[in-house]
Amino acid sequence: MTTPAPRPARYTxxxxxxxxxxxxxxxxxxARDLHLPDWFGRNWDALADCLIDLSWWGGAAEYELLVHGWARFRRxxxxxxxxxxxxLADAxxxxxxxxTPLTVRYDPPPP
Structure with missing residues (x-):
């Protein structure tokens, strides 16, 4: 009998x-940085679908998403x-x- 691999504590x-x-x-x-699955359709609905699945991120006990350059993108x-x-907030x-927490951290945070 094999023991299943332990679930990773956190995926960042x-x-x-x-x-x-x-x-x-x-x-x-x-798509590139988050290693989204091949079925990602590059639209807002597809992004939302990916972020409520997360099986492709390995089934961790918690998830963290660090977003760098947010202020420039927002401007x-x-x-x-x-x-x-x-x-991201809905996810x-x-x-x-x-x-199973998903924490999104913005650099810098939104207003």
């Missing part, structure tokens, strides 16, 4: 938004940044309700 991903100035760039960077594309922040709430 880093999203680097340097040079990102629009929705397309944001979604492309998410360059305020409406896209607002939509993205809403999706945090979704996982909190299931007892």
């Amino acid at each position: 991903a880093v999203l680097r938004l340097d040079g990102v100035s629009d929705k397309t760039g944001f979604l492309d960077r998410c 360059a594309a305020p409406e896209d940044a607002e939509t993205a922040a809403g999706i 945090e709430s979704f996982w909190a309700a299931r007892g």
